[in-house]
Amino acid sequence: MTSTVSTDPHDPLHMNTERRFTVGVEEEFVLIDPDSGEPSLTNTLVAAQPCDVELQLELSRCQIETCTPVCTNIPQLHHEIRQARSAAAAAAARTGSRILATGVPLWAPPPGSITDTPRYHRMAERFGLLAEQVICGCHVHVGLADRELAAQVSNHIRPWLPTLLALTANSPITAGTDTGHASWRHQLWARWPSAGPPPYFDSADHYDEIVADLADSGRILDTRMVYWDVRLSAHLPTIEIRISDVPATTTETALLATLIRALVITSVTALEKGWLAAPVDQTLLQTACHTAARHGLTGPQARTTPGDPVPTHGPTAHLLAYLRPALEESGDYEFARVALTSVLIHGNGAVRQRNAHHTGDLRHVQDVISRLTTQDCDLEPDDTASPW
Template identity: 70%
Template sequence: MVSSDTRDPLHGNAIRPFTVGVEEEFILIDPTTGLPSLTNTVVAAGASGVALQLELSRCQIETCTPVCASIPELHRELRQARLSVARAAAHSGSRALAVGVPIWGPPTGSITDTPRYQRMAERFGRLADQVICGCHVHVCVPDRDLAVQVSNHLRPWLPALLALTANSPITEGADTGYASWRHLLWARWPSAGPPPYLRSAADYDDVVARLVENGQILDTAMVYWDVRLSSHLPTVEIRVSDVPATVEETALLASLVRALVITSVAAVDSGRLSAPVDLAYLRAACRRAARDGLSGPQFHPATRYSAPTPGSIAHLLSYIRPTLEQSGDYEFTRSALATVLRDGNGAVRQREALRIGGPIRVLEVISRLTTEGCGTTEDRQMI
């Protein structure tokens, strides 16, 4: 049973309700050819029971859960959102896939026709033609100075979160050599990657203002750091992840992130500031995680050296276990982590599918995983 207690998991003091919400981005494809389908406006218009958001490319669509008080509630909302976007896509003659990059690339000039996206295309040229799908986890931290300190605490865990959710090894029908090719594409944007170590909200705002002033970004919404303060919500937003292959993995990511945020708040409240990790080293660690995914060593926040992935994940789980036990999410998180480590994440499954049956088999596997665990078998057969 999930605890409804809203007290500090480490100190017993009354605390803020750490509500959580998730945004997932999906690629739309033609079910017959497997090519990207430039139909996001049609899919969004035909959606029922869920508000779908347009993304940069016309072959992308985004779901947003309501604000949720618990991980089980969020898990239910994620299942419903995936079913809804799959149905809306099917009704428009396309298919929605939870994958970090398209198996076959879209044509150039597929930018969604909104004023802001057109401005981005005008400013950044071919860079805006890329199609990448991520997952963004929002956790409520309304005090912006506190949120910056939370960001500092989260930075060392970014490589592990990226490795765990990697789901984009294949593009143009071939293996890229990276478990998360999306990360490599995303890193080309001038404001992407791990955030700098910042002292305060004023420091954060000064860095962002300089990016705008120098023309590196159009506005605050283009701060694409892997952890950022939301430009329109009282949240810390963690956006390092590819969109996970399954809804179970997305719920797992949200559980890990929420527990990390709560644990970080407790650390800041008790006067423990995060030791800075050099930005260049952290970028390199994330790039290594993007390349190796679950198969290689990962940056270990405790030792600051590389360690086998299972050891790094075990350390992460141990670090946040008191928070997870307090919220009632420990058993779900432990079990879901064990499943991913045993069966593989999206990158592992895509590569196995490519080996067995080529790109067509990859598309079949991604399609099945996208709605796996969402609704009944009958619900999924109707998509």
């Protein structure tokens, strides 16, 4: 993705209040057999289907990933997210399977379900049963070609990671039972040696030194296995935020991307004024992320500074207020306000899965997830109108 960010204070774009930051989204989905509800090990067949979007293989054969094009505004991105989900759902249907937007499958796949590629086999050999897990996330890329700037933006984003996770938690049920966590995916993901909140970086060189140490010590195979919740892309001029479960709906994914892009813009603005982020203790941050994964939107959220937990709705409201200048500048404030209010009233994916589980069996949960995954994806090819 090509960055449109200027860091030259004499560049007119730098002074323009209408600066644009490119944005793109990757979403991972579980493939299931629609009759049995069990994971469908068909990702190579699905990816081979004629499709308007590129479908990519993931670690497990019951996973598929979509990627949007690089977008310059949120309405365009929302349209592309809808198109990608629609195309993936159609490709899956042609193979007799179905996609579900959920952070973990309702039923675990059988052992030995690793996708048949040399790299994934090397991961299985190095990391054993860790590679058998099935976890589906959402990764948001924001154009930022200056790696030095990106390292400092990462520092500014770190304190907001628990709030983003609580907002998008969507994996409470697996192996046929409620895990007691809103985001079980986060708990599974945290077992990887290179996962979790990123460290506080002094510079881009500091970032590279830590990554090199991970590789030299054998904790990662390569830079693609840097699984921090925020990372500098190894092959694109972007900063990538990876904290989220795959959201239940396209609107929630668009909301996540809207908030993340505004976080990047707000961080860049602060850095242009010479405001470095205050360091947040790594243990406090990990604890706050764990609490967000545990409770989602239905319980307290731990602070990233010492103190008692606070109601989750407090940090989300604070985040919207914090980002309001950037959101108003980009024209996205009203969408973010309405979409965020809707999630807080109706619940995120974890709330909806649990509500379905309380009123029905796992088949009912599956049907609810399936409906939410594609509920607003019935687009005509030339439909380019704003989705809100």
